[in-house]
Amino acid sequence: MILTKIITGEEISKSIESTLANAVVASDETAIWVSPETIHEVCKTLKNPDGLDYSFLTAISAVDYIEYFEVVYHLTSLRNNCSCIIKVKTSGRENPKVQSVSDIWQAADLQEREIWDLMGIKFEGHPNLKRILLWEGFDGHPLRKDFIG
Amino acid sequence: MATIRTEPVTINLGPQHPSTHGVFRLRVTFDGEEIVDLEPVFGYLHRGTEKLAESRNYVQIVTLTDRMDYVASMSNNLAYVRTVEKLSNIKVPERAQYIRVISVELQRIASHLMATGFLLNDLGALATPLVYCFRERERILDLFEMLCGARITLSYMRPGGVFQDTPEEFWDSLNTLISDFPNYLDELESLITTNEIVLARTIGVGLLSDAQAIDSGVTGPILRASSVKWDLRKANPYEIYDRVNFDIPIGSSGDTYDRYYVRLQEMRESIKIISQCIEQIEPGPVRTETPFFIRPPIGETYSSIEGPKGELGFYMVSDGGISPYRCKVRAPSFINLTPLRDMITGWKMGDLIIILGSIDIVLGEVDR
Numbered sequence: 001m002i003l004t005k006i007i008t009g010e011e012i013s014k015s016i017e018s019t020l021a022n023a024v025v026a027s028d029e030t031a032i033w034v035s036p037e038t039i040h041e042v043c044k045t046l047k048n049p050d051g052l053d054y055s056f057l058t059a060i061s062a063v064d065y066i067e068y069f070e071v072v073y074h075l076t077s078l079r080n081n082c083s084c085i086i087k088v089k090t091s092g093r094e095n096p097k098v099q100s101v102s103d104i105w106q107a108a109d110l111q112e113r114e115i116w117d118l119m120g121i122k123f124e125g126h127p128n129l130k131r132i133l134l135w136e137g138f139d140g141h142p143l144r145k146d147f148i149g
Numbered sequence: 150m151a152t153i154r155t156e157p158v159t160i161n162l163g164p165q166h167p168s169t170h171g172v173f174r175l176r177v178t179f180d181g182e183e184i185v186d187l188e189p190v191f192g193y194l195h196r197g198t199e200k201l202a203e204s205r206n207y208v209q210i211v212t213l214t215d216r217m218d219y220v221a222s223m224s225n226n227l228a229y230v231r232t233v234e235k236l237s238n239i240k241v242p243e244r245a246q247y248i249r250v251i252s253v254e255l256q257r258i259a260s261h262l263m264a265t266g267f268l269l270n271d272l273g274a275l276a277t278p279l280v281y282c283f284r285e286r287e288r289i290l291d292l293f294e295m296l297c298g299a300r301i302t303l304s305y306m307r308p309g310g311v312f313q314d315t316p317e318e319f320w321d322s323l324n325t326l327i328s329d330f331p332n333y334l335d336e337l338e339s340l341i342t343t344n345e346i347v348l349a350r351t352i353g354v355g356l357l358s359d360a361q362a363i364d365s366g367v368t369g370p371i372l373r374a375s376s377v378k379w380d381l382r383k384a385n386p387y388e389i390y391d392r393v394n395f396d397i398p399i400g401s402s403g404d405t406y407d408r409y410y411v412r413l414q415e416m417r418e419s420i421k422i423i424s425q426c427i428e429q430i431e432p433g434p435v436r437t438e439t440p441f442f443i444r445p446p447i448g449e450t451y452s453s454i455e456g457p458k459g460e461l462g463f464y465m466v467s468d469g470g471i472s473p474y475r476c477k478v479r480a481p482s483f484i485n486l487t488p489l490r491d492m493i494t495g496w497k498m499g500d501l502i503i504i505l506g507s508i509d510i511v512l513g514e515v516d517r
Contacts, residue, residue, distance in 0.1 A: 004385035055363050059451070059479040061464045072464065074451055074479075078363060078379055085451075107366025110487050118199075133192035133516060142200055 005082040012084050015052060016045050031072075031085035039073075039088050040099040040125070046075060046086070047104055053077045054084065057105040060112065062119040064145045069096050069121055090121060100126040118143040157185055162501075164193050170267065171512030175501070182497050187490050194516040202476040207233050207308060207443040210476065215302040218482065218514040220263050223256035223293070224456040226306040231387065232452040232463035233308040237445035244433040245310035246388045251323070251426050252296065252305065253454075254419040258330075259289045260457035261370075261412040264509040268409055269341065271506035272350055278340065285333055288326055295319045308443055310436030323427070330420050338413065351406035355492045355504035358403060365488040368481050369459025371508060374411045375403030381455035393425040408507040442471040458482050458509060482514040 009027035016023065023042050026033040034042050046054040054075040061072045073086040090096035100123035102108040112123040113132040120141030123129055131138065140147050163174040172193035178186035198217060202210045214225040227249055234241060241249075266282030290300040295316050297305040305312055341347055357367070362375040372379055380397045382390045398414035400407025445467040453462030459481030466475040485508055493501050 001386055001391040002384075057366055058453070058460065059462060059464060059477070061475075061477040061479075063466055063475045063477075074462075074464070078377070081384055105366065106361070106364045107484060107487055109365075110484065111366075114483075131192075133195040135192070142197060 002081070004076070005080075007082050007084040009085070012046075012052075012086075016042065019045050025089075031087045033087045033089060036088050036090055036098045038099075039086070040101060040104070042086065043073070043101045043104050046084075053079050055079070057101070057107040058083070060108060060115060062115045062121055062143075064119065064143065066145060068092070069119065071098050071115070071121060073101075095122065096120070097122045097124055099124050100129075102126050117141070120144060155181060164190075170506070170510060171515075173510070173512055173515070175505075177498075177501065179498075184494055184496055184498070184501060187493050187501075189486055189489055191486075191512065192516050194512045196517065198517040199476055199478060202473055204472060206471045207445075207473070210473075211304050211306065212302070215304055216513055217478065217480065217517055218260075218456070218458065218461075218511045219301060220511055221256050221260040221457045222301065222303040223252045223305065224260075224454065224461060226303065227253050227388075228452070228454045228456065228461040229463055230306045230308045231454065232450060232465050233443065233445065235452045236448065236450045236465055236467055237308070237443055239309045239437055239439060239443075241310055241388075242434045242437060243389070244314075244430060245435040247426050247430040248311050248315060248435060249306065250388050250390065250393075251423050251430075252293070252311075254422050254426075255289050255292060257457045258416050258419050259286045260509075261416050262286045264412055264457075264506075265337075265341075265409060268405075268503065268506040268509075269347075271502045272347065274346075278337075281337060281340070285330070288322075292319065292322055292326065295322065307436060307439075309439040310434070312436070314435045320427070323423070327420050327424055327427075331417065334413065334416060342410070342413070348406070350499075350503060351409065351507075352404060353402070354405045354496065354500050355507065356402065356404050357488055357492055361488055361491065362403065365491075367459065367485045367488060369456070369485070370411045370415065371408055371485055372459070373397065374400035374407035376401055381453060381460060387454060389426070389429075390422075392429065393422050395421050405503055405507040408509075412509075444469060444471055453479065456481055458511070458514070459485060478517060480514045480517060482510040482512075483517075486510060486515065 008029050009032040013024045013027040013032050023038045024032050046052050054077050056076040056078050058074040058076050063070045069090045071088045076083045088098050112126050115121050116129050117131040157178050157180045159178045164172045174190040176188045198213050214229045215222040217225050262282040266279035269278035294300050297303050357375050359375045359377050362372050376399050378399050395418045398411050400411050447469045449466040451464045453460050462479035464477040465473050468474040
C-alpha cells in the first residue's frame with residue numbers, strides 16, 4: 001500500500017539549510033517553525049520544481065494560543081507524493097503580521113483572506129486583503145479566543 | 150468610420166439567483182458582451198461552524214458537519230470522524246469501514262448526479278435532465294433513510310464506527326440499484342455526451358490548465374479534468390480503498406465538458422467500488438466502544454479524504470478537553486473558487502453560468 005509520505009521537520013530543515021541558513025527557528029518530528037519575516041523565502045525554496053517540489057498548498061490554518069498566534073501551512077508534493085508542515089508563530093496579539101505567500105501559490109489568496117477575516121492576522125504583500133465571509137465594518141475577529149459575540 | 154465610445158458596465162448576479170446554486174453573488178464587469186472582470190462575494194450563509202465546534206463535544210460536532218456540504222453529508226461525516234479517530238487513536242472495526250466506504254461512494258454518486266443535473270439546467274435544458282438525475286438520486290436517499298432514518302442531514306457516522314448496523318432490506322435495495330445503475334448511466338450519456346448543443350456550449354469553454362489547477366489548489370473532479378492524476382483514494386488510501394480496484398478518470402484539456410465527463414466516469418468507478426465492497430464485507434461489530442465524552446490527548450492532526458468535490462480535510466487541535474481547541478475545515482468548494490476569475494474573464498454571460506455550474510460549489514461549504 002502506497003501512502004503519502006510524511007516528511008519530518010528535521011528532514012525539511014536539513015534540506016533547506018544549505019540554501020537558507022538560519023531561516024529555521026526550530027524543528028521537531030512534525031513540523032518546522034520559521035519566523036514571520038522569512039516564510040516567503042522558505043516557501044519559495046520549498047516550491048522550487050528542481051528541489052523539493054512542493055507544488056501544492058493544501059491548506060493554511062491559524063490557531064489562537066492566547067500568548068501568540070500560529071499559522072500552519074500544509075504542503076504536498078504531487079510528484080513525490082509526500083507532505084510537510086511549516087509553522088509560523090506571530091509575536092503578540094495586538095497587530096500580528098505574517099508575509100503573504102499568495103504570489104507563490106494562488107491557492108493562498110482566498111485562504112489568507114479568510115484568516116484575516118476570522119482570526120485577524122495581517123498578511124503583508126497580499127494584493128486584496130479584505131474581509132471575505134463577514135462584511136466590511138464588522139467589529140472584531142470571531143475565531144479569536146477573546147471574541148465576545 | 151468613427152468608433153462609438155463604450156464603457157464597462159458592472160452588474161450584480163445574485164445573491165438571489167437560481168444559477169448561482171445558493172446565496173452567492175458575482176460582481177461582473179462587462180465590456181459589451183465580454184466579461185472583463187469578476188469578483189465573487191459570499192458569506193451570506195456563514196454560520197461560524199468552526200467557532201461553534203469549539204463549544205461542543207466531539208460527538209455533537211458530527212451534526213454540524215452535516216450542514217456544511219449538505220448534498221454530501223456522508224463524506225463530511227467521514228472526514229470529521231476520521232480526524233477524531235486519528236487524534237485519539239480509535240480503531241474502527243472492519244465491517245464499519247466497509248459500510249463507510251459503501252455509503253460515501255453512494256454519496257459521491259448522489260453529489261455528482263446533482264452536479265450534472267444542475268449543469269444541464271444551467272445550459273438551458275430546464276428541468277427535464279435534472280429530474281432524470283434526481284430520480285436516481287432519490288433511490289440513494291432512500292438507501293440512506295434505511296441506514297439512519299435521515300435523507301439529507303445524515304449524522305450516520307460516529308468516532309469509532311457507524312451509528313448502527315445495516316438493516317436486512319438495505320442489501321437487496323443496494324443490489325438492485327447497482328445492477329440498474331450502469332444502464333441508467335448509459336441512458337443519461339446517450340442524452341448528453343454526444344448532444345450537439347452540449348458539445349457546442351461546453352467544449353473549450355472555461356479552460357483551466359494543469360499548471361494553474363495545481364497552483365490554485367483546486368482538487369477533485371476539477372483537478373482531474375485538467376489531466377492531473379491525483380486522487381487521495383489512490384495517493385493516500387484510507388479505510389479499505391487499498392483492497393478495491395478502480396481507475397481514476399482524467400480529462401484531457403480541462404474545459405467544462407471534461408469536468409462533466411470526469412464526474413460521469415467517476416460514477417461508474419463508484420459502482421465498481423461498491424460491488425467489490427459487497428463481495429468482501431463480512432459480519433462483525435460496527436462500532437468500537439468509546440467514552441461518552443471523548444477526550445483526545447493534547448496534540449494536533451490533519452486528516453483528509455477525497456470528497457465528491459475534492460480534498461475535504463480537518464485540522465484539529467486538542468487541549469485534552471471534551472471539545473476541540475480548534476477545528477479548521479479545509480473546504481474544497483471554497484478553495485475551488487480560487488481560479489474562478491481567471492476561468493471566466495474573456496467569456497460571455499451564458500458561459501459564466503455554465504463555468505460556475507461545472508465547478509459545482511455548495512454554499513453551505515463555501516461559507517461554513
